[in-house]
């Protein structure tokens with residue numbers, strides 16, 4: 524039975540909510556990935572995308588008519604015929620449900636979407652040391668760049684794929700005049716077939732799922748220590764961890780985390796204290812004995828011994844011979860900060876490009892995370 528003449532009710536409300544939530548959470552994740560300091564939001568949007576993807580997969584087995592995978596048309600000759608017919612017969616008949624192109628489209632979104640989600644959560648654990656996979660950081664941090672590339676390139680691919688989809692829908696809308704754009708809004712498609720019906724139970728389960736997804740999104744956005752974004756790198760009090768380092772080297776500037784530079788750099792810095800960035804530090808300032816203790820501490824905890832991402836990325840970016848005397852003198856640092864106007868570093872609120880803590884909150888306590896980046900308002 525069809526409720527409306529010439530139209531089939533194909534997409535019940537919850538199916539439409541899933542469709543638009545997947546689409547919008549993907550766009551929101553993409554946009555929020557463009558600025559490092561929005562990482563927390565990026566992960567939260569990614570969470571919605573992830574839960575909705577899982578839901579869509581369950582829907583593919585237990586959902587209403589037209590949404591289930593067994594109604595998908597995956598035969599390649601059907602796919603070819605679909606495009607041939609599109610060209611030869613502008614006013615062809617449209618069957619309700621997924622056509623061969625949209626069947627393939629959906630499967631590919633689910634497949635690559637899942638890879639994006641899995642690589643994203645792994646990346647957050649392995650590179651940022653946060654969330655459910657944080658425990659993998661120490662063991663797998665050296666794979667962070669590969670994981671990042673997988674996550675990023677597949678996301679670009681999916682974006683391109685979505686654009687193809689939108690182009691297809693627009694061709695339907697304006698060339699074939701099937702009013703396809705509004706099918707996912709109203710639920711009705713100008714097509715042939717039976718109306719879809721959805722059971723009460725299916726509806727309730729869907730809305731509970733949607734509520735959990737949105738509820739947990741709000742929870743993630745508003746908390747730091749939730750299971751999805753909980754950081755494992757905790758602030759270190761260098762006064763307790765190494766009193767001598769903290770008092771001797773925390774006098775003119777705050778303490779720099781030892782993982783910030785490779786041990787050969789610390790070696791060089793400690794040898795050149797008599798000309799330390801224009802300051803002369805003498806034996807009377809820091810005794811020989813303390814210098815040895817400090818250098819031991821710095822070398823034992825240097826970048827090569829750390830799974831922190833900035834340590835790994837720095838070491839990875841240096842040539843074997845290269846021994847930078849400062850983080851700010853490395854290409855990695857320059858590259859990461861090239862979008863920042865140099866006058867910002869000289870402003871009163873920042874003071875010096877070497878005062879990392881002005882923008883990387885908590886850096887003097889060894890914490891480095893994108894969520895903690897904020898450039899002070901210098902006006």
Ligand code: HEC
Pocket residue numbers: 771772773774775776779792799800802803804809817848849850851852875876877
């Ligand atoms: C007398 C003051 C003074 C003391 C003591 C001092 N520093 Fe410095 N340090 C400076 C100055 C000045 C700079 C350049 C940045 C700035 O203008 O603050 C600097 C920069 C650095 C940098 C480079 C930061 C970057 O990436 O640009 C490192 C690393 C550093 N100091 C380590 C140490 C260590 C290790 C000790 C202890 C052995 C130490 N400092 C003690 C004055 C000092």
Ligand code: HEC
Pocket residue numbers: 558559783833836850851859860862863867868873875876877878879880881882883896897898899
């Ligand atoms: C004026 C503020 C400011 C100062 C000072 C500053 N940074 Fe940054 N830093 C930023 C911003 C903003 C970004 C993100 C830039 C972007 O994504 O375009 C960033 C990015 C980085 C990154 C790249 C992270 C990644 O994911 O690869 C590293 C590493 C870094 N900063 C380290 C440092 C260190 C170490 C210092 C001190 C020696 C420092 N920064 C000083 C603002 C600052």
